[in-house]
Amino acid sequence: MKKILIAGAAGFLGSHLCDRFIAEGYYVIGMDNLLTGNIKNIEHLFELPNFKFYHHDITTFVHVPDDLDYILHFASPASPIDYLKMPIQTLKVGALGTHNLLGLAKAKKARILVASTSEIYGDPEVHPQTEEYWGHVNSVGPRGVYDEAKRFLESITMAYHNAHAVETRMIRIFNTYGPRMRLDDGRVLPTFMRQAIEGEDLTIFGDGSQTRSFCYVDDLVEGIYQLLLSDYHLPMNIGNPSEISMSDFAEEIIKLTGTSQKVVYHDLPVDDPKQRCPDITKAKTILGWTPKIDREEGLKRTYKFFKEILDKKAADNSTKV
Template sequence: MTKKRILITGAAGFLGSHLCNRFISEGYHVLAMDNLITGQLENIEHLFGKENFEFYNHDVSKFVHVSNDLDYILHFASPASPIDYLKIPIQTLKVGSLGTHNLLGLAKDKQARILVASTSEVYGDPLVSPQDEDYWGNVNPVGPRGVYDEAKRFQEAITMAYHTYHKLDTRIARIFNTYGPKMRLFDGRALPTFVGQALMQEDITIFGNGSQTRSFCYVDDQIEGLFKLLHTDYHLPINIGNPDEMTIEELAKEILHLTNSRSKIVYKNLPVDDPKQRRPSISRAQEILNWEPKVSRKEGLEKTIAYFETLPLEKLINAEKTHFKES
C-alpha cells in the first residue's frame, strides 16, 4: 500500500515538529519544509534518516516545488511570537500572503487537500467573549501587531477564495494559545517566558496589571484537533483551543507554585494592542470534529516544566540572552 504523502511547512517550529511526529507515527511520508528563521532543527533531528521523512530548507514565500504526488499540505510556516513578528514584520506578512498563495497553487496543481494554520489573533482585541468563528474581530491593521494579525486574516481570505473559485479542498484552523515541550523559552509569550524565569529564579515579568486573560491548550490536544480537522469534510474556520480561561497573574502564580521558585512578580507597561481577553468557543469543534481538550492545565504545565528542567542551565541562559537581544 502506497503511503500518503504530506508536506508540512514550518516543520522545525513548535507545532510543526509535533505534527511531523504525529504523521510519521500514523504511517505517512512526511516532507518537512522550514527556512529555520524561527524554527529549530533540533526539534526534528531525531527524524533524520527515517525512510519516510525528508527535510527541505526553503522559504515558502518563494516558489515551492515538490516532486511527485502530494495528498496533503499543512501550512504552518510563520513567525508566531511577538518578538519574532515585531523583529521581522515584512517576512511575517510575506509568509502569510505570498507563502500561502504559493502553497495554495501547489495544492491546486497536486490536487491535494490543504490545511492552513490561522490564529486566534484574527479576533484582535475582542469585544465579545468567548470568541466564536462568526465573530469578525477587532483588529488594528496599522498597529505593531497588525503585521501578524492581518497576514493571518489575508491567509484565511485567499484560502476561502481558492476554495470557492478553484473548488480547492481546504481547511482553516484558528489556533488558540498552545503550550508544551519544544516551545522556545523567552519568545515573548507569557507561558514559556514565565517558566524560564521561574527555573532561573529570576523576576516574573507581567505586562499590565495581569488581569488580561488567556486560555491555554496542551500541545497533544492541539495536534489531535488538527489531525481530526484535516480528515473532516469541513472548509470553514474552526477554533481549536482550550476554553479554560485564566488571568496572566494567575498563570504566573501557578507556575511559581509548580516550579517551587523563589522568583518575585514584577509589573511592566502593557504593549500596544495587547488583547485583554482570549477564550475560544469550541462548540463547532465539539460538534464537527468530536473534539475537546483532555489534558488539564496542571498536568500540561507539569509535563512542560519537566521538559524544560531536562535542559542544561546553559541552554536556558542562551535562550534568555537571545530574548533580550531580540526584544
C-alpha cells in the same frame, strides 16, 4: 502510503505534526527556511525512510516532485518577539507563502490545511470568541503585521476553495504550549518558566487581570489531525477554553517551580488583547474534539522539558569557567 507536505516543519507545532503523521504511517515531507524553526526539533526523523526535508522559503516558488495528498501550512513567525522583529517576513509568508502553497495544492489536487490564529480576533469585544466574530484589529498597529497576515491567509484560502474547488481546511489556533517551545520567544508561558527557573521575578504586562487560555500541544495536534480529515472547510477554533488571569497564572508557575520570586508589573503593550478564550462548540459538535490534558498536567510536562534545557545550559557554562 499517503504523502503530506508540512511547511514550518522545524517549528514548535510543525515538528510535533511531523511526529504525529509519521506515527500515523504517512510519508512526510518537511519544509522550513529555519528563520524561527530549529532543525534539532526534527533531527530524530532524518534517518527514517518515510521522511524527507527541504530547506526552503515558501515565499518563493515551491516545487515538490512527489505526488501529494495533503499540505499543512504552519510556516510563519508566531510569537510577538519574532513578528515584531521580522514584520516584512511575517507579511510575506502570510501572503506570498500561502499563495504558493495554495497553488501547489491546486496543481497536486491535494487537500490543504492552513494555520490561522486567535489573533485575527484582535482585542476582542466578544467573549468567548466564536468563529462568526469578525474581530477588532488595528491594521496599522505593531501587531497588525501578524493579525492581517493571518486574515489575508483566510481570505485567499477561501478564494481558492470557491474559485478553484481546492479542498481547504482552516484552523484558528489559541495559545498552545508544550515541549519544543523556545524559551526566548517572548510568549508568556516560556517567559514565566524561564524566569522562575533562573530565579528572576516574573514579569506581567498590565495589571494582571487580562486572561489567556492554554492548550497543551498534544491536544492541539489531535484537533489538527481530525480537522484535516473532516469535511469542514470553514474556520474552526481549536484551543482549551479553561481561562485564567495572568496574575493567577504567574502564581501557578511559582507554585509549580517551587521558587519564591515575586511578580512585577509593567505597562501593557499596544493592542495587547485583554481577553482570549475560544468557543469550541464547532470542534465539539463537528469533530467530537475536546482537550484532554488539563493545565496542571501540561505544565508539569513542559516544566520538565524547560528545566532539563536550562540545567544543561548551566552545566555547560560552568565547565567553560
